[in-house]
Amino acid sequence: MGGSFIEDDWEFGSASDGVRTVVLVGRTGNGKSATGNSILGRKAFQSLSCLDGVTKTSELQRTVLEDGQIVNVIDTPGLFDRLAEPQFVGKEIVRCIGMAKDGIHAVLVVVSLRSRISIEEAAAIETLQKFFGNKISDYMILVFTGGDQLEEDDVTLDDYLSHSESVKDMLEICENRRVLFDNKTKDAAKKAEQLQQLLSLVNDVVMKNGGKPFSNDLFVEFKKGVTKLHDQAAELNSLEGYSKNEKSELEVQIRASYQEHLKQFTDMVETKIMDATRRFEQKLTEEQAARLKAEEAAQAAQMQSNYEIRLLREHIERVERENKELRMHAERGGCQIL
Ligand SMILES: Nc1nc2c(ncn2[C@@H]2O[C@H](COP(=O)(O)OP(=O)(O)O)[C@@H](O)[C@H]2O)c(=O)[nH]1
Ligand SMILES: [Mg+2]
Numbered sequence: 001m002g003g004s005f006i007e008d009d010w011e012f013g014s015a016s017d018g019v020r021t022v023v024l025v026g027r028t029g030n031g032k033s034a035t036g037n038s039i040l041g042r043k044a045f046q047s048l049s050c051l052d053g054v055t056k057t058s059e060l061q062r063t064v065l066e067d068g069q070i071v072n073v074i075d076t077p078g079l080f081d082r083l084a085e086p087q088f089v090g091k092e093i094v095r096c097i098g099m100a101k102d103g104i105h106a107v108l109v110v111v112s113l114r115s116r117i118s119i120e121e122a123a124a125i126e127t128l129q130k131f132f133g134n135k136i137s138d139y140m141i142l143v144f145t146g147g148d149q150l151e152e153d154d155v156t157l158d159d160y161l162s163h164s165e166s167v168k169d170m171l172e173i174c175e176n177r178r179v180l181f182d183n184k185t186k187d188a189a190k191k192a193e194q195l196q197q198l199l200s201l202v203n204d205v206v207m208k209n210g211g212k213p214f215s216n217d218l219f220v221e222f223k224k225g226v227t228k229l230h231d232q233a234a235e236l237n238s239l240e241g242y243s244k245n246e247k248s249e250l251e252v253q254i255r256a257s258y259q260e261h262l263k264q265f266t267d268m269v270e271t272k273i274m275d276a277t278r279r280f281e282q283k284l285t286e287e288q289a290a291r292l293k294a295e296e297a298a299q300a301a302q303m304q305s306n307y308e309i310r311l312l313r314e315h316i317e318r319v320e321r322e323n324k325e326l327r328m329h330a331e332r333g334g335c336q337i338l
Contacts, residue, residue, distance in 0.1 A: 019062075021072040021100045021213065022202060024143075026110035026124060028054055028078030031145030034183035035110055036075045038195065039063065045075045047183075054078075058092050060099045065199070074099055080124035086277065090270030093131075094262070097222045103213025106202045107139045109174070113146035113160060119287075122166040123280050125173055130276035132216060139214045140174045141201045147182030147194070177201050218269065225261040229254065 022039070024032040033047035033055050044061040048054075058076045065071060074096055079089050107128065111121050128136050150160060157180045161167045171178060179197045182190065232254045236247060 019070040019072055019102075020105040020202065020206070021074065021103065022106045022108055023074040023076065023096060023100065023104050024108045024110055025076055025079060025128065027112075027120060028081050029115075030110045030112040031143075031181070031183055032108075032110045033075050035108065035143055035145060035181055036061065036073050038181065038183050038191065039071070039073050039198070058095045058099065072100070080120070080127050082120060082123075086270050086274045089273050089277075090266055093269050093273065094222070094266045097219055098226075100213075101219065101223055101226065103215035103219060104139060105209075105213045106141055106205045107136060107214070108141050108143050108198075109170075110143045110145060111170075113144050114149050117164050117167055119166055119284070122170055123284070125170055126283075127273075127276045127280055129173075130279060131273060132214070132218075135216075136214060137173050137175075138209055139205055140177070141198070141205060142170060142174050142178040143181055143198065144178060145181045145183055147180045148184050150180070151182070177204065222265060225258065225265065228261070229258045232257075 024036050026032050031047070033045035036045045037043050037047060040061055040063045042063075045059060046055060055075055055077045058074055060072055060074050062070060062072050076096060077088075077092060078084060079092055109121075109125060109128075111117060125137075125140065128140075144157060144161075147157075150157060157178075161171065161178075179194065179201055181194050181198070185191055236250055236254065239247065239250075242250075
């Protein structure tokens with residue numbers, strides 16, 4: 001037995017001084033797993049275009065950079081996809097908090113340039129802010145994947161981004177921290193350069209936040225549960241005079257109490273995520289209603305102006321007709337019309 005049952009449940013990274021943890025978020029298909037692999041320099045996360053290749057659960061992989069810096073990379077499924085179930089999202093967020101229990105040094109918001117950037121991209125950022133608090137923005141970096149596509153179209157990233165209002169807001173929230181990524185390139189120099197740019201932005205974020213990773217009451221609460229579990233396991237190990245069976249029974253009780261704590265925590269996260277997404281859905285509905293209203297008003301104005309044009313045209317025609325009649329009448333009567 002010997003306390004090892006904790007690791008059965010929590011194989012995630014152990015307390016890690018000096019280790020940096022980055023989390024990849026964004027819609028399914030935006031290139032999170034591919035970007036994770038580019039950072040790791042190996043194909044650790046599954047990244048495929050087919051449905052089977054979609055990341056189903058959050059996963060942590062570790063790499064050691066050239067300068068010796070250890071980086072934990074957490075890949076996530078599409079937590080902010082519009083159709084994602086709150087129960088699933090809640091569980092995944094708890095899993096991520098478990099993996100990054102010492103905090104998150106950078107949140108990499110992955111956006112694909114291969115499809116139109118939609119309002120849902122901005123929604124991911126907004127939901128993150130609602131869920132974790134506005135401070136999370138200080139840790140965000142925008143990673144635009146599909147750099148190869150831009151090259152093909154011979155467009156610069158700035159040109160591309162300048163055409164989208166929602167991207168402007170996203171850039172503002174992230175204080176213009178953004179990097180272009182081509183996850184398909186075979187060019188070693190290009191690979192190294194884009195990775196360097198990303199790592200330099202991660203460094204900026206770390207400096208800006210005084211080296212402190214992002215953490216909040218959710219992380220603290222989660223950690224409390226894990227610490228309690230560890231303490232109880234240690235206590236169990238040091239118990240003397242108990243039979244093997246008695247110790248096993250105590251272990252079952254500790255596990256059950258921990259599972260209960262985890263369940264309550266997950267329920268709370270789920271409620272919070274539902275609240276955050278509901279608020280966004282509400283905003284989306286309001287925006288759609290406002291757009292519809294504006295369209296209706298524009299249509300009404302158009303109809304009104306069409307009506308006025310018709311009246312004016314009829315008026316001109318009438319005047320012309322009257323003039324013509326008057327002229328004919330005058331000609332017949334021998335008067336001269338000026
Ligand atoms: N052309 C191109 N395709 C990419 C790039 N990044 C990712 N992809 C492709 O986009 C698809 C989805 O990528 P994936 O990493 O699984 O997205 P995820 O769902 O966000 O994890 C895969 O077919 C990737 O090969 C990129 O920079 N350029
Ligand atoms: Mg994936």
